[in-house]
Amino acid sequence: MADTPALTLHSYWRSSAAYRVRIALALKGLPYRQVTWHMVKGEHQQPAYRSLAPFGLVPMLEIDGLRLQQSLAIIEYLDERHPGAPLLPADPALRAQARALAQLIACEMHPLNNLRALKRLRAQFGADDEQIQDWYRHWCAEGFQAFEAALPAAQDGGYALGDAPTLVECYLIPQVYNALRYGADLAPFERVRALVQACAGLPAFEAARPENQPDAPQSAAA
Ligand SMILES: N[C@@H](CCC(=O)N[C@@H](CS)C(=O)NCC(=O)O)C(=O)O
Numbered sequence: 001m002a003d004t005p006a007l008t009l010h011s012y013w014r015s016s017a018a019y020r021v022r023i024a025l026a027l028k029g030l031p032y033r034q035v036t037w038h039m040v041k042g043e044h045q046q047p048a049y050r051s052l053a054p055f056g057l058v059p060m061l062e063i064d065g066l067r068l069q070q071s072l073a074i075i076e077y078l079d080e081r082h083p084g085a086p087l088l089p090a091d092p093a094l095r096a097q098a099r100a101l102a103q104l105i106a107c108e109m110h111p112l113n114n115l116r117a118l119k120r121l122r123a124q125f126g127a128d129d130e131q132i133q134d135w136y137r138h139w140c141a142e143g144f145q146a147f148e149a150a151l152p153a154a155q156d157g158g159y160a161l162g163d164a165p166t167l168v169e170c171y172l173i174p175q176v177y178n179a180l181r182y183g184a185d186l187a188p189f190e191r192v193r194a195l196v197q198a199c200a201g202l203p204a205f206e207a208a209r210p211e212n213q214p215d216a217p218q219s220a221a222a
Helices: 016-028 069-079 092-111 115-125 129-150 167-181 189-200 203-208
Strands: 005-009 033-036 060-063 066-069
Touching: 005 016, 016 069, 016 092, 016 167, 060 069, 066 069, 069 092, 069 167, 069 189, 092 115, 092 129, 115 129, 129 167, 129 189, 129 203, 167 189
Parallel strands: 005 033
Antiparallel strands: 005 060, 060 066
16 A cells, blocks of 8 residues: 555664654654665674675665665655654755754764774774774764754754754764764763753653563663
8 A cells, every 4th residue: 555655774773873763653653564685794794684785784675676785865755754753844944954863963973972983993903892992982972963953943842953853863873873882971962962862761762662662682671
């Protein structure tokens, strides 16, 4: 049926890019089936996955046979097909701001801290755990500083762009999850912390949490 397509999310519990899409799907109330590719075991690089998702990156969303890669393209597609609970504001200037904030995370922060970049630091330059953590935290601090500077003035509704979460929170919350895993200090980022607080406990964000995914190890269960 056109209005209720069969959705399959190719995912990994700890993938922050998949986490963005899980939040968007949950905010839209769209049910989906999940297929797991174990990233730490490198399953996402194997031909079985690459034949479906040539970028070899998680997530990929299948919608009635259409295969979409790149979280921003996926989320915008979902928003256009399912306009209820909009993830982009109606106003063009605010839409551009929402995309800019999401892309600040997706294009300027996340790639520098992605699994393959960290692996390369180890393999090519012999970086140890402490150096990797330091690298990770450096880019988080720089990124969150820019993010806060780019945020519009605090909104009465408590979210980045008004009284409901949008694309911005879909990107911010997973990036904060990653940052905390690597011991980043969020104390200087009051507005980031306020947005995390605003989303904490919302059912969509709770459902999308890595620890609540079917492929999360028992030891990580929330
Ligand atoms: N820009 C892509 C990023 C996708 C991406 O890098 N996903 C990560 C997981 S969060 C991945 O597959 N990493 C594989 C690797 O680094 O080897 C998106 O937004 O979907």
